Amino acid sequence: MARIICTGLGPGNPDLMAVRSDRVIRAATQIAYFRKKGRKGQARQIVEGMLGEGATELPMEYPVTTEIPFDSPEYIRLLAEFYDDWAERLVAMEGEVVVLCEGDPFFYGSFMHLYTRLLGRVEMEVIPGITGMTGCWNATGTPITWGDDVMTVLMGTLPEHDLIAQMEQSDAIVVMKTGRNLPKVRRALAAVGRLNDAWLVERGTMPNERIVRLAEADEADCPYFAIVLVHGHGRRPEIAQ
Template identity: 60%
Template sequence: MSAQGKIHGVGLGPGDVDLMSLRAHRLLENARHVAYFRKEGRSGRARGIVEGLLPNDAVEFPMEYPVTTEIPVSHPDYNSVLSAFYSECTAHLRALAEAGEDVVVLCEGDPFFYGSFMHLYERLKDDVPVQVVPAITGMSAAWTASGQPITWGDDVLSVLMATLPEEALVRHMAAADALVVMKIGRNIEKVRRALQAAGRYEAAWLVEYASMEGQTVQRLSEAEGRITPYFSIVLVHGNGRRP
């Protein structure tokens, strides 16, 4: 029997190829099988980041989400549909690894930070070797783009998903010293209301496409009426203890 192959969950960073790790770059240059998530009909943002880096003969396995925003996350069908999808993807990757093939799974940002790869990892880690390559997160790129440190001294940083109920957002926003709010998109008005209720609105910044082409940085209050893309992050910087 051939030795088992390995599944590599490779973090690509926030989008700028220059911010990718050397380990990730080496794995990409030598990849035989490459898997990545994408929406149906799209090329996939992770795949776009590595354009020109993969070997010409690499076998690609695009994993197309069955749902994205068509079903609310609270709908009973949401988890069941995605669970079946992740199980199908896992079966394909497991079969490749059991046949002795290494597979590079492309992951935007860091694989263990709110990423889809985590669902594959939990289903694969007890059956085949899985290696995770960490990376710079999108939120790190966002606060760097803002030109201000996100935390000082003993500041408490909260990372919130804009998909949370509004009352939960208000509670967390009021309790933390510094904030990162992700998954904005169509939730932008809810985020605005929550920040206003928590008394943090005037201190909030909006960063779109951090480290990517089209990056913008502005105060959230100056972007009234804007339709924000999914790849947007709202920041409230801490102002804690310092020498």
């Protein structure tokens, strides 16, 4: 029976990976990771040069990514079957299998969908990782929250009216899954008067990192690995300053 170890890889820079994740990956004989068909995969790129000689690689290729709406019944069915299939494959394997996961596995990580299917069937360990958003807000050189600030993490895939409603209630804002949703996110921030405070961080902590004011960003050229940040200013300014 397999033993599954999911390693959180952090925000993208291998130097920001947990020491335990580094050790586990270098010693692994079986490595599984998610990727889009035809791509190497971000997780695999992060560990380039770390895998032991002869390690068996198990690329788990998504059957669909952005080709059809993420909330459509067809999308949900295809993804559910994909995770069901890979859960069965992992259960049937012998020895230890290391599953790579960008950021932290339990923070919007794809591994969560395998975890719920494998729970109680195999021995599992999850190694935490620094989240992508943490790497991004540190890259701006400005604290994301002060004092009693309330921070809200939103998905760019949400309907625009939901984005606006949540943004109106928040001091600090993080918007993930931007990409093609960036125009909608920009409109929502403009509606609540926070657009001029927003930053777009692309590929945070990676060699091609880019940080730009959202109001000045090109909406047509936003990569998948991009996060929008709006820093809090502190509900008690005398303490924050």
